[in-house]
Amino acid sequence: MELFITGGIAILIIILLILFFTFIPVGLWITAFFSGVRVGILTLVGMRLRRVIPSRIVNPMIKATKAGLDINIDELEAHYLAGGNVNTLVDALIAAQRANIPLIFERAAAIDLAGRNVLEAVQVSVNPKVIETPKISAVAKDGIEVIAKARVTVRANIERLVGGAGEETIIARVGEGIVTTVGSSESHSDVLENPDSISRTVLNKGLDSGTAFEILSIDIADVDVGRNIGAKLQMEQADADKKIAQAKAEERRAMAVAKEQEMVADVQAMRAKVVEAESQVPLALAAALKEGKMGVMDYYNMRNILADTDMRTSISKMTDDNKPQ
Template structure:
């Protein structure tokens, strides 16, 4: 009984070890790779497990690459995976480039993928050009009329400039700048409406794809609409501004005139006060002159007559002025 028990325990232990081995070592994946022509060792699969790499993420793309006739080492795929790249997408891009006769090496494709760009989409755009539609671009001709231009830019991916090259936003911005410059150099908006293709020709000659990840194949003007009369609006705003400046200057002059008038009134009142003060001293001076004998009685009466005559003339002049007003 004891030998049977020991024999049964050995079998159970062996069964557990076999189950653990097959759960840790992807034997099925190794068999698939073997019959697919991929030379890989069981130890390599175990090493992937120990390096926390899912073997299927490496072996399956390797099978695709081998069947497509690509010369790729499994160590390169594992290194790209550990660097954070998308191995499956990279292999698909290399296969697509091989079928389209596009020169794309593994190192360049891996660099494009690690740079954050979709390398498969880049290859597809290189084979099948992409159309980028710009938003409505506002431009003003020399006659002051605003036009809204919408363009369609056909681009093809440039594999050599994908790493470090600018994206679609730069293409749209440069095309917009070229449209604004071209329309701005046109004398009238009618010329823009009559020959919209002249815009695309001028913009295309500027070499706007320099330093970008794309090659511009064509620029087509999709729509041109007439918008506002910017020139007339600017003239109206300028006239309104000139009017406000003139009103401000007139108000300033009016305020200065009022201030000067108040100063003159104050001066007149001061002079009147001095005259009244002087007139109040005249009787005293005359009395003193009579007392001292410097002024005779006849001279005094003559002075009185002169003052009476002056008062009469002033009264007559006031009556005449009032009559003319009525």
């Protein structure tokens, strides 16, 4: 019985020791102690209670201490709880110290929490970065399209990383500068002969204002001649004018046809009236003879006049037909 109790106590002690060393990172505390980082056991326990992984705070703290940085472990823990990357932050501070870049902890933490890679920003500040723009099309005053491609060398501006615009803004502004410069050129050949004029003009516009970068240089990597936009526009305009003229001509033709049809209808109506009037003539003659208003001799005289008129008309037609053409 006593042996059973003793064995149970030993197992309980072992379980407690396992839980103790699992909950309290004694190994991490020993590593920190011999690395010169003074962090208490209770501090590590507090991190566990605050759901902070102690190794993600202590290991960067060891690197910072070895690099000679004066950082408080509470600051690192607060940055971790705020959602920051403690390891990257410490690496950036060490890199800035080695490069003699004035970067304090608060500014680095603000840059990291703003969503930017603070370590990459420090590296770009030391080693400038080259941003290559896509092919940008612009049209000179002579109507010839010029396609240019630029390489922009930039350096990160630590002071403007928080709230400053990114690479997309630099590319957009450089593209706008290229379009403006080419568009103000009298001829596309001027651009081809002096591509550095684009660089000078664009660089003098202060395109890095309000961005997280400082533009060091703008180099035109490639310049090509594209389409003759002016000639194409003139052809399209001529085609449009032609279609408008055709439409107006068709409109005039339709109006003429309608007018002709209207005149034909009027003539037919007049002929109908004449036929109707002629049909009334025999009735009128009969009525005049019956009422004594017209004599038989008057009637024959009228017939003679009509026959004479028909004869004269026939003779005139025969004369016109016999004339030499």
